Amino acid sequence: MTALAYVTWTAWFVCVALILSSAVRRLAVQQEFAIYEYLQFICTFWAKSPLYVPESLHGFHYLPIMLIIGTPLSWVNVQLAGTMFGLLSVVFFSFSIFRLAQQIMPTRPIAAAGCILAISLMAALIALRLLQMQMPMTAAMICAAAAGMRGHWRAYASWLLLAVALKPLAIVMVLLSVVTIPKTRVPFIAGIAVLLFFPFAVQDWDYLASEYVNYVRQLLNITNTDPAIWGNQAEFSTLLKTLGLELGAGTRLAIRLGAALVTLWLAWRIALERNARATSFALLVLSACYIGLFNPRQEGMSYLVVVPGLAALSLCFLGRNLTDWRGWLWMALAVMVGIRWGANEARWILPATMVPIWIGLLALTLDPRRWCELLSVKPAYVAATPTEPKNPSTLSA
Numbered sequence: 001m002t003a004l005a006y007v008t009w010t011a012w013f014v015c016v017a018l019i020l021s022s023a024v025r026r027l028a029v030q031q032e033f034a035i036y037e038y039l040q041f042i043c044t045f046w047a048k049s050p051l052y053v054p055e056s057l058h059g060f061h062y063l064p065i066m067l068i069i070g071t072p073l074s075w076v077n078v079q080l081a082g083t084m085f086g087l088l089s090v091v092f093f094s095f096s097i098f099r100l101a102q103q104i105m106p107t108r109p110i111a112a113a114g115c116i117l118a119i120s121l122m123a124a125l126i127a128l129r130l131l132q133m134q135m136p137m138t139a140a141m142i143c144a145a146a147a148g149m150r151g152h153w154r155a156y157a158s159w160l161l162l163a164v165a166l167k168p169l170a171i172v173m174v175l176l177s178v179v180t181i182p183k184t185r186v187p188f189i190a191g192i193a194v195l196l197f198f199p200f201a202v203q204d205w206d207y208l209a210s211e212y213v214n215y216v217r218q219l220l221n222i223t224n225t226d227p228a229i230w231g232n233q234a235e236f237s238t239l240l241k242t243l244g245l246e247l248g249a250g251t252r253l254a255i256r257l258g259a260a261l262v263t264l265w266l267a268w269r270i271a272l273e274r275n276a277r278a279t280s281f282a283l284l285v286l287s288a289c290y291i292g293l294f295n296p297r298q299e300g301m302s303y304l305v306v307v308p309g310l311a312a313l314s315l316c317f318l319g320r321n322l323t324d325w326r327g328w329l330w331m332a333l334a335v336m337v338g339i340r341w342g343a344n345e346a347r348w349i350l351p352a353t354m355v356p357i358w359i360g361l362l363a364l365t366l367d368p369r370r371w372c373e374l375l376s377v378k379p380a381y382v383a384a385t386p387t388e389p390k391n392p393s394t395l396s397a
Helices: 003-027 034-046 064-075 078-104 108-129 134-149 153-166 166-180 182-201 205-224 237-244 249-271 276-294 300-305 307-318 325-338 343-365 369-374
Strands: none
Touching: 003 078, 003 108, 034 064, 034 078, 064 078, 064 153, 064 182, 078 108, 078 134, 078 205, 078 276, 078 307, 108 134, 108 300, 108 307, 108 325, 134 153, 134 166, 134 276, 134 307, 153 166, 153 182, 166 182, 166 249, 166 276, 182 205, 205 249, 237 343, 249 276, 249 343, 276 300, 276 307, 276 343, 276 369, 300 307, 300 325, 300 343, 307 325, 307 369, 325 343, 343 369
């Protein structure tokens, strides 16, 4: 193990240990933690009380399946629940980063994983300090990408379904996958059906049907709400409002739909190369960046989903040539979106940083073969033989 690996992994574990221990101590006297809300909503669910409030911007924004998965946390006191949740999140996230590093830099996976963790550290500490679901959702998305890069499509679908169960934002990566990777369509359709209908096996049907209706109404309300109504919002509409441009709800929705089509077009162009490694990794980066800029409920403390993919992308460049300025630029952008800004600054700095990120992704995908070259199995300094296939793994059914 190199000195870089020692330093980065040590810094990661020391920092997360300090933050987690501090959060657990404060759980006894403070309640501004997401884990408190999760535990309250678990009790609400089993008591058949209302989960979703259509007129509110706050409250529960997940699927009922998450409450079933999290029910064991309600069997212990809140400090132990917070400790268990935090430890599982850290271990899961660390594991996912290592699996991704094995794919992007197979000769130095420990050092590569340490670098990604170090770049993601500040954003991860924000999620860990609040004990929120952002870290395990991101970890599941990363595990899915790593599985897809190995051509393990059942594992790919399973990890992504877990991500959706933990936090529905991961549906963005699922939808991109359904369109661009045909062999995942049946598993995802069946899996999403299971996530939606399994709660009916353990809870009253009328209650759940009513809650799903309220959930849809709540999502529509969030989408239509004017920007910056809640202090932590940080996405494209808050950036535009800071610049003095306020758009109507219909215009904002049209922009989000247009951005979704552009994201799908980029993913489709990459998928046409029929390279599983490039496609899986690109879907992770594209879906995370779409969430970062166009999710109407995006908050300043929720940019952890963006950072690891950009950090890994920077290493794809630097692993081939340490002096490649593009790698350092991607790393700088990853650091920028991972910094903890104040609420007023975050609402424009974070989405403003996402603008050059999207410009970079558009430029990178003008020739989608660049993704294949970046994700080639052999490092650049190893000469490929003429008999080696151009794309080591394909998306063929």
